[in-house]
Amino acid sequence: MMEEIQTSESSSDRINTRAPKIVGNHHGVLIRKATKTYGTGKKTCDVLQGLDMTVKRGSIYGLLGASGCGKTTLLSCLVGRRGLNSGEILVLGHEPGSVHSGVPGPNVGYMPQELALFGNFTIKETLFFFGGIYNLKATFINSQCEFLSKLLDLPPCDRYVKTLSGGQQRRVSFAVALFHEPELLILDEPTVGVDPVLRHSIWNHLVQQSVEHGRTVIVTTHYIEEARQAHTIGMMRSGRLLVEDSPENLLRKFQLSSLEDVFVQFCLRDDGRHSTEQLSLTGSNTANCDSIETVAPGILSRERDVNANSDNPSCHSETASSRQSNDIKNDGLNSKESINFKSIWPCPHRLAVLIRKNYLMSFRNIGLFLVTFLIPIFQSAVANITLGNEPTNLRMAIVNDEIDSGVGRVCTNATDCEYSMLSCRYLRYVSDNIIQVPYENVSDGIEAGRRGHVWGVVHFGRNFTEEFEMREWAVELENIIGRRINVYMDSSNQQVAAFIQKWLVDAYGDFVKDFLRSCGHNPESGAMPLTFLDPVYGRKDTPFTEFMAPGLMIAIIYSAALLLIAATLVVEKEQGLLDRSLAAGVQMSEILISNLTSQFTTMVGQTALIFLGMLLIFKVPCNGNLALAVLITLLQGIVGMCFGLLIAVVCDNMNGVIFLTAANFLPVFIMGGILWPIEGLSFYLRNAVYCLPSTSAIEALRSVMTRGWGLEKAVVYGGVLVSLAWISGLLVLCLIVLRFRKNFS
Template sequence: MEEHFKKCGAINVVNVSKGYGSRHNQTVLNRLNLSVESGSIYGLLGSSGCGKTTLLSCIIGLHKPDNGHILLFGKEVNGVAGQVVGFMPQDVGLYDSFTIEETFVYFANMYNISYAILNERLAALQDLLSIPKLSSPIKSLSGGEKRRVSLAVTLIHRPKLLVYDEPTVSLDPLLRVKIWGYLTKLVKSDGITILVTTHYTQEALHCDKIGILRNGRLLVEENPQVLLDKFNTNLLENVVLDLCRKDEVSDSDQNNGAMLMKTEADHEQAHNDALTYDLARHMDLCDVEVVGIGQNSLKDSGTDSFSSKLTKIKGLVKRNWINELRHFQSVCNWFGTKGLQLGIVNQDLKYLHGIPEHCDDEKEPTYSCIFMKQLEVTELLNTVLKFQETYASETDALQSVVHGRATGYLIVPNNFTEHLNNRFLLKQYSDNETLNGSTIGVRLDFSEFIRRVFLLRALTNGLQTSLQKIVQGFGVDPRTTELPLRFNAIYGSVDSTWRDYFMPTYILFSIFILQTVAGLFHIQDKRNGTLQRTLVTGVTYTEVLISYILSTIPILVVQIMAMIVLMSWEVEIAGSWWLVFVQVFLTGLSGVMIGLICASIFNHEMEVVVAVLFIFLTCQSLSGITWPLDSVVLGLRMFCYALPTTIPLTAMRSIMNRGWDISNPQIPIGLAISFAYTFGCFLIIVLVKKYQK
C-alpha cells in the first residue's frame, strides 16, 4: 500500500478551475495542475487572494471544483475525505468556550476515536508540543499556545495528509522555527505528507517542493534550492519577484502548470508536458477510486455506520450545550407595570393634614378614604398603581410629575364627603358648588397611550365599586350607580385584564426570539473556522443542523415549563397546558431554524443580528398584537398571516383564553404553520449550502 501511495503521489490536481458568483464568473483557480509526492512537505506560496485557501478547500472536499479532478492517494475526491486528512485553518479553529480537554474529546468524537486511544495519543502530543494543562480554557491561552493545540488536533487521528493554511501567520519567529522543525520531524519519522500555504518566502526553504500561485495559476513547481540555483540568488523572494514579472508580459494561459526552464525550447516542452498531464494517465497509474463524503480511511470506501453518525451527532450536541451554557445570559423580564407612581392631594382630611394612610384611624371613614382603600385592594389597581407620594398642595404634586417622580395625581376637594352626600340627596337640584365639591380631579401624564388606558380603566372601575359600597350602606340597590349596560363574556371574562391578552404574546415571542441565538453561535462557528474544521472530519451539514435542534430541545423544554408555571400564578389557562406547550415548542424550533438560516446566508455576526431583529420586529408589528388584523387592507393582511408568529399566536390565545382544543381547526393550523417553518427553513439551509459549495 505504501509503495502504491508513493507511485501515485499524495495529491494530484488536474486542470482544476473554480469560480464564484452567481454564474461562477469570478475566476479564482484557472486550469490548475499540481502534484504532491507522498512523504514530503509541499509549500504553496502566493499573495492574499491568489487562490491558496480556495485550492485547499477543494482538496479537502469542502468545495467542489467547477472543472477538473483532484486525487488523494490515487482516489478522486468527491466530498470530504474525512479521516485521511488533518486540516488546520488559517484561524486556529478552536472554540474559546471549551477547555483544552473538551476540544480534544470533541474532535475525537468527530473522528470516532475511543477515549482510551485519545488519552494515549494525547499524552504523547502534550509532551511533544508543550501543551498547557488540559483543564485550561482555550480563551485563556496565548496565540502560540492556541496554535500548538490546533496543531495537535490535526494529529489525534493520525492522518496520512496534513493540510495547513498559513499555520505560522502572526506568530513569534522562534515559535515559527519550532513548528517547522516539528513538521519536518513528522515527515521523516512517520512518512506523513504535508501541504502548507504561506506568504513567508523564507519559510518555504523548509519544503521539499514549492508551488508559486498567482491569479489562480501555478507559475512553477520545484525544489526551492533548485530555484535558487537556477536564478543565481540567495533569496527566494527574488525568484518569486522575477517569475511574477515574467508572468506580467507572457501569455498566462500558456504556462499553467509548467516547470521553470531557462530556454524557450525548454519552456515549450514544459507546456506540452502540462497538456498531456491528464486524468486518464493517473487512472491507469493509480487505479483511481472515489473518496466519498464520510469515508474514514483509504481502506474503507463505504459510508459511516449508524453508530458512527450517532457518535458525531452526540459530540455536536454536547458542543452546542457547552457553547450555550457558557454564553448564557438570563433574560429576567417581569411582565407587568407595577410601581406606576400616583400621587394624591386629599383635602377631605384637613385634620389629618392630608395623609391618606391615617384613614384606618377614622371611626367613620370619609368617602375619599373608601375610594383609596378600594383602589388598593382592586386587583387591577394593585398591579398598576402605587401610592407612595402624598402632597399638601397641588403645586407640589405637579412638580413631582414634571420631574418624573409620579405618573399623575388625584385632587380630592374640601368637604368631598359632605358634598357627595348632598349630591345623592339633591340629585338634579344640586348646585355648582355641590357638583364641583363632589368631583375628584385627576391629572395624568397622557403622553403614553398604553399607560393612559391602564390608568383610566383602573380609576373608573375603582370609583364605580366605591360608589356601590357607599349607596349600599344607605340601603340603596348598588345597581342604581351602574351604566345601563350589561356585559356577558362568551370566552374569557368580563373582568379580564391586560395580562390575559398579552401573556400569550409574551410567552410565544420570548421563546421565539431566545432560540434565534443559535444563529449567532453558528455564525461564530463559521467565522472562527471551527465549522470548516468540523466538516473536514466528515460531518455533513445536515448532521450539524440536527445537532442544533437536538441540543435546543432540553433547553427549550425547561424554558417553556418554567415560563408557563410562573405565569400560571398570574393568568388562568382555560385550555390544555399540553397544547400550549406544543405550540410554544414548535414556535421555538422555528426560531432556531430562522436564526440558522440567517447565519447560513450572511457572513458576519452583525448582519445576522440585524436580520433577526428585522424579522422579530416585523412579526411583532404585524402579528396582530397592537392592531386587529381584520382592519388591515387585504394585501398586507395576507402577508401578516404568512409570518411565522401570526397564526401560532392566534392559536395560543384561543387555547389560553378561549379554552379551544385540537378539534377546532385554528389550533392544528397554528401547529402546522410552526412545523412548516421549521422543516421549510431546514430544507432552505441545505439547498443554500449545496449552492454555495
C-alpha cells in the same frame, strides 16, 4: 526516537485499514484551469485565474505567496470546502467531495490558518473528538497523543486549550492534522508562532512522513526560506501560479542564494502582465515536477478512470482484500457520476461525537450555561413585574367650586342621606392610585397639565349638589349641564388616560349607589342600563398579564432558541471550527442535526422553568391541557431553532446574526399579537400577519390557557399545523441555501 518512529509506523498500519491508499496514480493533487470568483457584476473578484498545479504523490509541496493571493481559497477547494467556477481538481485521484475520494474525510489532514480548536477542551479531548469523527480506536488515539506530545513538545494532555500560549495552541492544531496519519496533509501556515528549533523538528517529521510513508504534503508558509526542504515549490501571485519547480532548480536558474530573491525576480517579471498563463522555466528538472505545459488535455479523465476505485472510508472500515476486489469492480468508473451523490443519511458515530461535543461545550462554559437558563426566567419576571400593572401616583388637579363659592365651606365626611357637598363625597370613591391636588380655578389646573405637573383636571360647578338633587325633575338644559363633572385630560399617554377615565367612571357609579342606598332607594336605580354579567371566559377584572403571558412565553423561547443556535454555529464558523470539522468528513446535515438535538434539550429546560415561573410564581392560570400548552411552546422553539440555522447558513459573522435577529423580532412578535390584539390591525394586514411563524401559535396558546380549548378547536390545531409547516419550510430552505452556497464557512 526509534521507539517514536516504530509507534508511528505501527499506527500507520492501523490507520491504513480504515483509510485505504488509492493505487494506480502518481499524482497527489492535479489542478487544471482552476478559476474561482467572488461577487457578481462589477464587484466580481477573481481569486483564482486559470491556475494549473501538479503535486506528486509522496512529495512535499511548498505553496508560497503574499497574503491575499488565493492560497487559502485554493486549499479550501482541495479539501472540498469550496467549489470552482470552472476548471478541474483531482485529489488522490478523485474529485473532492466524490463518494470514493475520502476528501473531505479521513484521507486528508487539514490545518487551517485559524487555530480551529475548542478552548474548553483539553488537548486529549480535542484529539479524541477528531478521533471520534474518524471512528478511530481509543488505543490508537492514546498512542498518537503520546507520540505527538514528544514530537511537538506539547504541554500535558490534560491542559485546557484556552490556557495554552499562542504557540502551544498552534502546535495542538498541527497535531490534530497529523494524528490520524492521512494520505494527504494540507497545512496552512503551520509554523507561524513556532520557535526555530521546533520548526526544524516539524519539517523533519514532514520529510519523514513523505519519504518513509509516501504521504503527500502541501504547506503554505510566510517563511519562504524554510520551503527549501520541500521537493517542489509553487509561487503564487494574484490567483496565478507563477512557477512550480524544485528549490535547487530555481536557485540555480537565477544563480541566487535566497528563495526570497527568486520570488522577487518572478514578481518583477510578472509586473505588467495580465495573462492567466503560468511562467515557465527552461531547463526545469521534470524528475521533480511534471511539466505543466506538456500534460495531455485528457489526463484528468484518465486519472479518474484509473483511480475511482476506493470506497468512502468516512463511516466504516475496509479490509485489504475487499479493497482489491473493489479496485477490479470499479475499474473504468467515471467519477463524474459519483460527484455530489454523497449519502444524505447522517453517520451515527459522528452524530454521537458532535452531540457529546455540544453538551461538553455548554457545561464547560459556566457563564453561558447560567445565562442560557437564567435570562429567560429574568425576561419573564421583568415582563410580569413591569407590564399589565395599574399605574399609581397619578396626580390630578381638583377644582371644586362648591368649596370656593361659599365662606367657610369645607368638605364633610357625611354618610347619610344628606344633600351637602356631594362633590367631596364623590371624591372619596376615586381610586387611591390618583393623587388629588386642589387648585383654585380651572385655568391654573389646565396650565399645570400643560407643564406636565398633573394628568388632568376634574372640575365641579358651584351648584353641583343642588343641581344633583333636582335631577328627577330637572328638564332644563342648564340644570343638566350644571350637575356635570367636567374633566380635562392629558391624553398623550393612552393607557394612563384610559385608566383615569375608568377610575372616575367607576367612582361615580359607586358614589351614586351608596348615596341612593343611604336615602332608602334601590341602589341599582341609578346605575347605567348596561350591565356586564359574568364573562364566558376569564374574569371581569382579568389582568393584562394573562393576555400577554402566552405571547411572552413563546417570544422568549423562540428568540432564545434562534439566537443561541445561530450564535453557536457562526462562532464556530468564525473560529474555523466548522471548516475543520467539514474538512474531516463531517456532513453539514450532521452538524445541523447535532445542534438541533443538543439545543432541543436546552429549550426543554428553559420551557419548564418559564412555565413553572408563570404558573406558580406569577399565578398565570392555565385553564386547558398543560401538556398541549407545552407542546405548542416547544414547537415554536423548534421554529426558532430552524430560523437560527437559516441565519447561520446565510451569515458569516455575529454582526449579521444580531442584525437579522433584531429585524426578525418586530414583525414576528409586535405584529403577532403579544402586546396588542390582532383585531386592532387593518383587515388586509390582519390576514397577512397570520402568515408569520408565531401569530397562529400565540393565538392557539392563549386559547388553551385562558379559554381551556383543546385540539378539537380550529384555532388550536391551526397553530400546531402552522408551526409544523414553518419547521419543514425552514429546514428545506436551509438545505437549498447550503446546496447553492458551496462557500459556506
